[in-house]
Amino acid sequence: MSYFVTITFDLENPSQSPHGTNVYSKITKDFDNIDFSRIVTGKRKIDRQLPSNTYVAEFDDDVDHQSEIAEFVKGELKKIFTKYSVKGKYFISVGKNWSWKFGTF
Template identity: 50%
Template sequence: MSYFVHISFDIKNAKDSLHGTYVYKLIGKALEKIDYSKVVKGKRKKTETKLTANTFIAEFEKAGTHQTDITKFVTKELRKIFKAHQVEGKYFISTGTQWAWKIGKINKTK
């Protein structure tokens, strides 16, 4: 069974952190090291679309695992990354087995 995991986060007072606002990029690199991506691919895996800032996705293949367990695991990993970079903030994690996604762009209207 495949699980789709979505993470988005924001850091409290990032500019005051040890690395300043560059900490966002460092956390992103840390997430990428553990197989989270800033890019989603369509069904045919030919089209790649970059995600919005501070949004990462991953696909887990864990037979017999409940999505709550995956959410707990992802939370622990994110906490480790925040701790390593000495920051605090908010996060949103969603996990599911059946999903649909859409990426679009809204242009300024006159």
């Protein structure tokens, strides 16, 4: 069994970053490098694009507690925000017995 990790965030004034509004695509590339994606694949092998600024990843079940994964991800997120001189709020969720739904209204 694995852990499913979700990150979502909002940046404060991204246009004030030295990278401008292009900072979102740069953050996405950095998330790709640590195996986070903006795409989920369902049981029917259909890829679904997640809402903006939402990323997911699966982690192996080789840690003592899910809080270790949350702390690791928080540290990686902090490095990325610092790299691009941005600030903002974030939410990280880590679950072991997980499921998800995708849809639109």
